[in-house]
Amino acid sequence: PAAASASRNWKPVAESVRREYLWAWQHYVDRALGADHIKPISGGREDFFVQGHSIGLSLVEAVDTLWLMEADAEVALAVQWIEDNLSFDVDAPFQVFETNIRMVGGLAAAYHCTGAPRLLELAVDVADRLLPAFTESPTGLPYRYVNLATGEVSRPETNIVEVGTYIAEFGVLSEWTGDRRYYDLAKRAMRVVHDKRTELGLLPHDIHAETGEWRNRQATVGPPGDSYYEYLWDGYALFGDEDLRRWYDTLTDAILAHQAERRDGLLWFPQVDAFTGEVLSREQSVLAGFYAGLLAESGRIDEGRAYHDAFNAAQEKFGVIPNSLDYATMSAADPGNAVRPEFADAALMLWLATGDEIFRERAKTHYDNMLRTSKTNYGFAGLTDVTAKPPSQEDSCPGYWWSEQMKYYWLLFSDTPRFDYRDNYLSTEANLLRGARR
Ligand SMILES: O=C1NC[C@H](CO)[C@@H](O)[C@@H]1O
Numbered sequence: 456p457a458a459a460s461a462s463r464n465w466k467p468v469a470e471s472v473r474r475e476y477l478w479a480w481q482h483y484v485d486r487a488l489g490a491d492h493i494k495p496i497s498g499g500r501e502d503f504f505v506q507g508h509s510i511g512l513s514l515v516e517a518v519d520t521l522w523l524m525e526a527d528a529e530v531a532l533a534v535q536w537i538e539d540n541l542s543f544d545v546d547a548p549f550q551v552f553e554t555n556i557r558m559v560g561g562l563a564a565a566y567h568c569t570g571a572p573r574l575l576e577l578a579v580d581v582a583d584r585l586l587p588a589f590t591e592s593p594t595g596l597p598y599r600y601v602n603l604a605t606g607e608v609s610r611p612e613t614n615i616v617e618v619g620t621y622i623a624e625f626g627v628l629s630e631w632t633g634d635r636r637y638y639d640l641a642k643r644a645m646r647v648v649h650d651k652r653t654e655l656g657l658l659p660h661d662i663h664a665e666t667g668e669w670r671n672r673q674a675t676v677g678p679p680g681d682s683y684y685e686y687l688w689d690g691y692a693l694f695g696d697e698d699l700r701r702w703y704d705t706l707t708d709a710i711l712a713h714q715a716e717r718r719d720g721l722l723w724f725p726q727v728d729a730f731t732g733e734v735l736s737r738e739q740s741v742l743a744g745f746y747a748g749l750l751a752e753s754g755r756i757d758e759g760r761a762y763h764d765a766f767n768a769a770q771e772k773f774g775v776i777p778n779s780l781d782y783a784t785m786s787a788a789d790p791g792n793a794v795r796p797e798f799a800d801a802a803l804m805l806w807l808a809t810g811d812e813i814f815r816e817r818a819k820t821h822y823d824n825m826l827r828t829s830k831t832n833y834g835f836a837g838l839t840d841v842t843a844k845p846p847s848q849e850d851s852c853p854g855y856w857w858s859e860q861m862k863y864y865w866l867l868f869s870d871t872p873r874f875d876y877r878d879n880y881l882s883t884e885a886n887l888l889r890g891a892r893r
């Protein structure tokens with residue numbers, strides 16, 4: 456292998472990341488403790504799952520990040536708040552997918568890092584409240600919403616992300632409790648989707664939970680297709696399930712054969728008709744950028760590099776990559792960016808897979824551009840237009856900011872002893888479910 460390029464001293468960057476994170480955390484504690492979101496411009500509070508009732512989302516998403524940063528006093532405060540206040544006995548419909556990746560995953564990661572028993576109890580409690588979405592479904596494909604207090608399910612018009620992004624969180628609950636129901640229900644839904652692939656081996660992205668019928672023709676590696684593919688690989692990586700690997704390989708080979716396009720030396724993944732392969736759109740969601748990391752994790756390193764090169768071209772052009780990019784013209788189809796983490800997610804995965812310093816350089820640029828454009832009075836704000844001078848901000852900070860990019864930067868630049876750099880797993884919400892070194 457090429458001699459590892461003399462890597463620069465990244466410690467000052469890691470210290471900056473930790474300082475900025477704890478600065479934002481202190482404002483959340485002082486002004487919005489227990490709120491799902493802080494409003495970073497005004498310092499106000501914002502609900503995410505249910506209007507009028509927060510359940511401490513940003514705090515739950517922050518615990519493992521704080522722990523990895525060795526901010527142990529802050530971890531203690533957060534765990535105490537959870538033990539004293541967090542209840543899922545809420546008579547309202549919750550989105551099953553978002554509740555899983557953020558709350559089941561956030562609590563499971565907090566338990567993995569701290570060992571506090573109440574955190575596992577709460578992860579099991581909220582997962583149990585999600586199960587009717589699966590068990591009430593005639594196909595095994597979960598409904599999109601469930602009332603956490605009554606178990607009433609609703610909204611069968613769903614998609615492959617929202618039926619297929621559970622195996623990581625549900626799988627560790629099965630592993631840690633011995634109850635296989637979680638794993639089996641998550642895997643069954645993934646099997647149903649895989650078995651409905653088209654002749655070309657591609658997947659449309661919208662599906663009906665009661666009939667099992669496809670509701671559209673378009674295939675995408677962006678939302679709402681992305682984390683279905685991610686979790687096929689993750690289920691194999693975490694639990695060694697050869698079915699999941701076989702399904703992943705079948706679908707990925709088809710994507711690379713029918714859904715990939717090279718243009719000016721860059722690799723892109725257009726939206727195509729899953730039945731005919733016809734290109735339907737060359738718009739690329741910034742969220743699709745995670746796929747460069749997934750390709751590298753799953754042994755397609757050259758393709759992963761090439762796709763990250765494509766998004767890096769966008770980062771070079773725009774500074775902050777727009778929500779949606781038309782890669783035929785490299786123009787911003789949707790000019791906002793709600794502090795999306797995917798470019799940094801893929802940079803970490805590619806750096807772990809290759810050791811190539813270029814990915815730390817690219818992540819540093821992503822961090823610098825986020826600092827410059829999103830930092831505001833009490834935290835970090837999403838952008839409504841990355842092309843404006845300066846980019847225009849919105850008074851909102853999403854929960855994934857507390858779990859994702861700041862954790863990716865910290866892991867890339869700190870070399871923290873609390874993370875096993877050789878054997879680890881981060882969920883699609885960057886929840887650490889394996890590799891904490893207590
Ligand atoms: O998988 C996900 N999709 C959307 C968010 C980040 O853009 C986040 O919730 C997560 O990474």
Ligand SMILES: [Ca+2]
Nearest residue numbers: 745882883884
């Ligand atoms: Ca993700």
